Amino acid sequence: MAVSKIEHIGIKVAQLEHSLTFYQEVIGLTLQDMIGEPGSGLRLAFLSFPGQTSVEVELIERVWTGLPDEGKVSHVAFTVTGIEAEHSRIAALKLPGLTEISTLANGSRYFFFDGPDGEKLEFFESTRSN
Template sequence: MYNVAHIGVVVKDATKSSEFYTTVLGCQAVSGHQDDRVCLVFLKAGQQTIELIQYKQDAAGTRGAGVVDHIAFAVPDMEAALAHLQRHNVPLLFDQPKMVGNMKIMFFAGPDGERLEFVQQL
C-alpha cells in the first residue's frame, strides 16, 4: 500500500486560496514553487499535505477527468467549527450538519467553490 503524499487542488488564485486555508482552516504553508507555467503552494493540514495549483495559462481547463471531489477535515466540535466558518463568512452547503453513521458532517465552499467538509466522529 502507498501512503498519500498530498492532495492537489486546482485554484484560480493561489495567494487568495492559501490565505483562506491558513486563516480559516488553520493549515500551515510549508513550501511553494513558481515558474512561467504554474504556482504551487504546499500546506500542512495535520498529518496530510494539500497542494494548491494555480495554472498561469488555461491548462486547468484542458485537464479533463480527475477532479478532486472534496477535502475533509476532522473537527472535535462541529458547532464550534461552524461558528468559526460563519465568522469568516464561509458559505455552508447545508442548512444543518447531517448524520452519516456515527459521523456528523458539513460541507462548505472554499474561495474557488471547491467542496470542503468538516467531519466530527461521535
C-alpha cells in the first residue's frame, strides 16, 4: 500500500478571499499555493501552519448552489505514490463512489471514493513538495 499521510482537509467556501483572510488571521495558517483564477469556476487555496506544511487545509471555491449548514467539510485527502496502482487497488475492492483519476493545472493528480458511511475520501499524488 502506498498511502503515507493525511494530505489535506477540503472545506467548501462561498468566497475564497474572505475565507483566506479568516484562516490566516484567526487560525494562523499561511498560504502555500493557489490554483485557478477568479471566474474560472474552481479555485483552490492550500494553507498550513508555519513550519508544519505536511498537512494542509484546502479551501474550495466553486459555483455552489448554496452551501449547506452542515457538511462544509468536503473530504479527507491522503497522500499516495503510484496513483494508478492505488486506483486499481481501490477499484478491485469495488468501493462505491470511485471516480476516474483527474489532473489539476499544476499536474497533481487525484481520485475520490466513498468510505463505509458515505464520507468522501481522496487519494492525492502531488507535484508540490511538502
